[in-house]
Amino acid sequence: MLSIPRKIAPIPSFVRAYAGKYPRPRPGTAERPPLKHRDPLLNSPNATVTQLEDDNMVFVHRPPPSAEAPESTTVAPSSPLLRGKPLSPITGSLPPLLRKEKSPELKQLSEKDIQKMKDLRSSDPVKYSANTLAKMFGCTRMFVSQVTRIRTSQRTALLRSRDEEHSKHRERWSERHQLVKAVQAKRREMW
Numbered sequence: 673m674l675s676i677p678r679k680i681a682p683i684p685s686f687v688r689a690y691a692g693k694y695p696r697p698r699p700g701t702a703e704r705p706p707l708k709h710r711d712p713l714l715n716s717p718n719a720t721v722t723q724l725e726d727d728n729m730v731f732v733h734r735p736p737p738s739a740e741a742p743e744s745t746t747v748a749p750s751s752p753l754l755r756g757k758p759l760s761p762i763t764g765s766l767p768p769l770l771r772k773e774k775s776p777e778l779k780q781l782s783e784k785d786i787q788k789m790k791d792l793r794s795s796d797p798v799k800y801s802a803n804t805l806a807k808m809f810g811c812t813r814m815f816v817s818q819v820t821r822i823r824t825s826q827r828t829a830l831l832r833s834r835d836e837e838h839s840k841h842r843e844r845w846s847e848r849h850q851l852v853k854a855v856q857a858k859r860r861e862m863w
Contacts, residue, residue, distance in 0.1 A: 779810050786819055793820035797830060 722731040781789075789809055792800040793816070802816040809816075822830075845853070 778812065781809060781811060785809060789816065790820045793822060794826075797822050797826050798833075 716734055719732050719734045724731055789805055793805060802813045805816045805820070806813045
C-alpha cells in the first residue's frame, strides 16, 4: 500500500506558542495587596495611636529614646543595642549556629610568666614545645612562638630530627607515590 502524505495545517503567525502577559491585570489597574506584616508603628509598646476624625487618618506618637549617658563608652556602653549579649534570654527554638562559639578568653600573662616560658623553651625545646607551653600558660601557640624564639642551632636540630622522622615514613611509600612526590618537588623548583 502506498501511503498518501497528509498536509499539516500551518500554524498562523498570530497564535503564540507561549503564555501571554495578560489576563493578569494591566499595569496601573491592579490594587495594592494588603500588608502581610503588622505595622511597626502600631506595634510599638510606647506609641500612642490617635484616630483623627477629619480625613480618616491615624496619628501615631512615639516618645524619643532615652538619651545616652555621658559616661557611655565602647567598652561599657549604656545603650542595650551596643552591648554584645541580649539582656533577656531568647525563648523558643532557634536555628543552629553558623559558627562555632568563640574560644574561651585567653588570660593576660605577666612579665614573670613570659620569662618563665622563655626559660622553659630555651632549656628543652623538645619537651617544652610551643603547643605544650600554650596549654600550660593558657595562651595561643602563635603567641608562644613569637615570645619564645629559640636559637638557630636548636631550631636546625629540631628540623633535622623532624626530617629524619619524615624520611622513615617516606621509606614506606610505593614507587608510584615516590614518583608523584618527586614530580611535585620538581614543579616547586620551577616556580
